[in-house]
Amino acid sequence: MKTIYLKGSKASNTAIKIMTHHLEELGHKIVRSADNPFEVGLSWGRSYNGPKPFLNKHVNMYDKFTCFSEFERAEVLCPTTFPIHINNDSYNFNNCPLPWLARKSHHTKGKDILVCKTQGEVRNVINHDREHTFFSVFIPTDTEYRVWVLGNKAFATYEKVYKGKGEYEGFMRNRRFGFKFIKRDELIGTHLIEGPCIKAVAALGMDWGAVDILKGKDGKYYVLEINSMPHIDSIQRSSGVRLAKHVSIWAEKQ
DSSP, rough: OOOEEEEEOOHHHHHHHHHHHHHOOOOOOOOSOTTTTOOOEESHHHHOOSSEEETTTTOOOHHHHHHHHHHHTTTTTOOOESSSSSOOGGGOTTTSOOOOEEOOSSTTTTTTTTEOOHHHHHHHHHHHHHSOOEEOOOOOOOEEEEEEETTTTEEEEEEEEEEESOOOOOOOSSGGGGGEEEEGGGGTTOHHHHHHHHHHHHHHTTTTTEEEEEEEESSSSEEEEEEOOOOOOOOTTTTHHHHHHHHHHHHHHH
């Protein structure tokens, strides 16, 4: 079995430890430095400039705003976005109804998001905020999924489910706002969900990623982002187990 260089940051230490466990269980030797001999590599959110076969070799080529532009170029449906600091006359509140979400080009766990519910709040960001760089138009949400993709195949799907009672009425859907991931294996192969996710991963030049895709109240599916360092907190989590198996198959073919 091939030796795999697992490249990633300390911020993803738990996920890397779990992936190391899975790959070692499959018979691979794992190294964490390019100074050690290896045959193939797996990137956990970090690019690699060497000559050897590497999954996600050129990951994170684009900032957040450019990712949306690349999705649009690949005809992947995603939220409407536009730069904040443009001519104020360019903003059309009729064609793009509020609320708008002020975003940063780089973010961590949704902490960049500033919700603008009124035109006054939008104008305040335009005139006084130099940290946020673009707006995305909020999409009324039915539910949201995380779809794990490697190549042209989706191999795990989770639904992001509100932990509280009743319908969630907020604007940001992540763990710090009270959500958990529920496995939805029966949705694997559902083209309306799987198709945009596979196209989105390819649009960013990635080999694999965990795609966040939103189902709007209009019944359409909108790609929000691709995680190249997706959260894995348990060796029992099926997404990590399956990713390791797919990586192992790929590695042995190189």
